[in-house]
Amino acid sequence: MTAAAEPPRIVVMGPSGAGKSVVGVALAERLSERFVGLDFVDADDLHPPSNVAKMRAGVALDDADRMPWLDAVGRTLATGTRGRVVACSALRRSYRDVIRGACPDARFVELIVPPDQLGARVGGRPGHFMPSSLVASQLQTLEALDDDERGARIENAGTVEHVVSRVIAVLETDW
Numbered sequence: 001m002t003a004a005a006e007p008p009r010i011v012v013m014g015p016s017g018a019g020k021s022v023v024g025v026a027l028a029e030r031l032s033e034r035f036v037g038l039d040f041v042d043a044d045d046l047h048p049p050s051n052v053a054k055m056r057a058g059v060a061l062d063d064a065d066r067m068p069w070l071d072a073v074g075r076t077l078a079t080g081t082r083g084r085v086v087a088c089s090a091l092r093r094s095y096r097d098v099i100r101g102a103c104p105d106a107r108f109v110e111l112i113v114p115p116d117q118l119g120a121r122v123g124g125r126p127g128h129f130m131p132s133s134l135v136a137s138q139l140q141t142l143e144a145l146d147d148d149e150r151g152a153r154i155e156n157a158g159t160v161e162h163v164v165s166r167v168i169a170v171l172e173t174d175w
Contacts (some may be wrong), residue, residue: 007035007083008171011073011099011108013090015138015144017118018111019156019163026164027109028085042122044087054066060138070095074102091141096149107174108151109167115139116160150174 008031012024021042028040038107051065070090077086077099090096090108100106118139145153152170156163 006105007081008122009077009083009094009103009106010085010171011077011090011151012085012087012106012111013096013108014087014111014113014156015091015118015142018113019160020089020111022160023109023111023156023163023167024085026160027167030164030168031083031085035083037080039080039082039084041076041084041086043069043073043076043089046076067098068096070098071102074099074106077106078103082114085123089138091138092143093146093149096145106150108143108145108149109171110151110153111156111163112153113156136137 012027014020021044024042025040028038032038047069051061051069054061054065067099070088072087073088075088077084088099090099096106096108145151152167154163154170156167167174
């Protein structure tokens with residue numbers, strides 16, 4: 001892995017069921033081999049209780065719900081000196097702009113998963129507040145990462161280790 005001037009600050013993004021947390025944890029573990037102390041944060045843990053209650057009730061969040069949360073995600077990504085990987089849906093460019101406002105050096109990794117697989121994945125997560133009924137609204141909201149945004153779109157297919165290796169290979173070109 002080539003040397004980086006600054007530890008990476010990466011958002012693993014996509015709709016619910018895309019594998020953000022699983023890939024994000026594995027990516028943080030792999031990157032911590034070079035960037036000792038780099039950690040992982042799941043943005044779901046940053047939602048206020050009111051957002052969690054809405055989602056648990058099957059009600060999609062609106063932008064008024066999301067903006068304070070996205071600001072907290074950006075601040076969390078920017079903190080610390082060792083870099084960080086955050087799993088966050090970041091579905092729209094404007095949402096990613098909020099994160100970049102707090103953490104200008106953020107890079108985004110959009111995980112691509114076929115829509116028919118997302119619902120099955122979400123339905124198979126016991127105890128999570130996000131019901132599979134909200135996947136469709138997330139897909140309607142999703143704006144793919146644009147070519148002028150720092151990051152990459154990666155198909156989440158194969159083993160987690162294979163996906164993480166592809167993510168690192170693409171991100172290294174920007175280090």
